[in-house]
Amino acid sequence: MRKVSRREALKVLGAAGVTAGTLGAMAQPSPPLPNGAGFYRFRLGEYTLIVLSDGQTPPGNAFPNWGANPGRQAEFEAALRENFLEPTQFINNFNPMVIDTGRQKILVDTGRGQAGRLLSNLANAGLRPTDINLVFITHGHGDHIGGLVQGGQPVFANAQHLIGETELEFWLSQANPPANLLALRDRFTRVRPGAEIAPGVTAVDTAGHTVGHLAVQVSSGGQTLWHLGDAGGHYILSFRFPDHYLGFDANPQQAVATRARLWQTAAAERIMVVGYHFAWPGVGFVRRAGNAYEFVPAFFVF
Template sequence: MTPGWQRFALGDARITTVLDGARHADGPHPTFGADRSQEEVAALMRQNLLPETRFVNGFAPTLVELGDDLILFDTGFGESGKANGYGKLVERMAAAGYAPDAVTIVVLTHLHPDHIMGLMTAGQPTFAKARYVTGAREFGWWTSDEAKNGERAGMAETVATFVVPLQDKMTFLEDGDAVVPGITARSAPGHTPGHMIFELESSGQRLMLTADTANHFVASLQKPDWKVGFDMDHETASQTRKRVFDRIAAERIPFIGYHMPFPALGYAEKLDDGGFRFVPESYQLAIANEDA
């Protein structure tokens, strides 16, 4: 694995995940399992050989080369995150051989700060030659009076600063719409009102970009019903997690999760109790490309 980025092929697509940074935090309780006891969450961590009172959360924007396009999914923290060790997307893109001006499309899975703050650098668009894509419902909610005047007003202000100035170059998607041929938007609400995931298909191979459907590779997947502090609608988010990962597990589709352990790529195995186990990708895709 190349530090900070990793590239693999999926059919005719070339995909690169980039580590924008990693947050070391106290927890995982109550961020994960706020509706459970601290001991129950700690026990799950012990069972999975993880620390009981600390966790690490990575941030993994993804680049997809497909046809004539270089498509970037989410943008990390940008320059405002550098003081905390984040905001490494552009420098790590350069290490992987990509300049910001090479990006033709920026897709925003949803409009939380860790996905949008890399859109601007020194007040100017970071990806100056790109057009932008996000969900119509997502953009509509964050620019609404409800968002601006409610408990998430600070996040709405961040959207106003980083996203709204780009709206003239923005395409708004509904469920089932295509970003480009071969990349389809799927509605996956709960984490935010208009959160979307994306299905990539190339030469008969498939991949799901699940964004923040699951925020922790153990707590969110093994216990999809547990409350997650980052989710705006806990019940809908739980239903979405189970629906999305039921399909990924049943159809054995590899997925990239924005907060999965870097390089953020793996599979989901359905467990007998209804949860899922994260299985990191090892050589499955290399063999699939050999056999194609």
């Protein structure tokens, strides 16, 4: 057997040390990201859609806000528990969405502003506020318009801003209009139900939650999706109970009638839906269930 020299032995030990150091460096964990990195990207025909999480609320009571029908609380609570949800530990989601048509990037709703995570999750998805060409506001509630303005300036400075004509007129007529709508009142283009926002993207009449609430329809390659805004209500209760309404529905009867129309059409035509407050990422389909409906989450695509 050949005797190994001292010099050769030191070289071998040195190489082993380098390898160990390299492996040790590789084993160092990266800073943790939010579950799912805060965005969900998928295709609809030729378009790319990106649901963005604006975060969640801390756990709290579901009722009466998420089921305001008098005398129905016990029934609603039982339905939540049947679905493994504790009514006193309710967590609310906020799900804006980007529609990338290849020529335009359209943001549907802007989240809660500084209280939310829209901008950080937009960055996680590889986008900057300056990449957004058009902002569409479904309605004037604070958790949808909170991200419009920062430091007195529009957050999405390169974007055209759209909102329903009836909706904007309602809010601006109030004694204390929402500050973000007031700040951008001259920047908004007012639209009506049925208006084309972009090729294959149209505004849908979904009044009831607010007086001029508009959802967004996206159609491409023979597929259709609705971003419901708040017209969808709750992803369990608003499907199982046809008369269910929310504590913040401006016109409960109209909101119930709107949901009935949406569910009937979505189920019959197999239209995909995204709910702003549905369980993350809020993407799925509507299926008949006896005299009511149920929400079926879409298959998660990586």
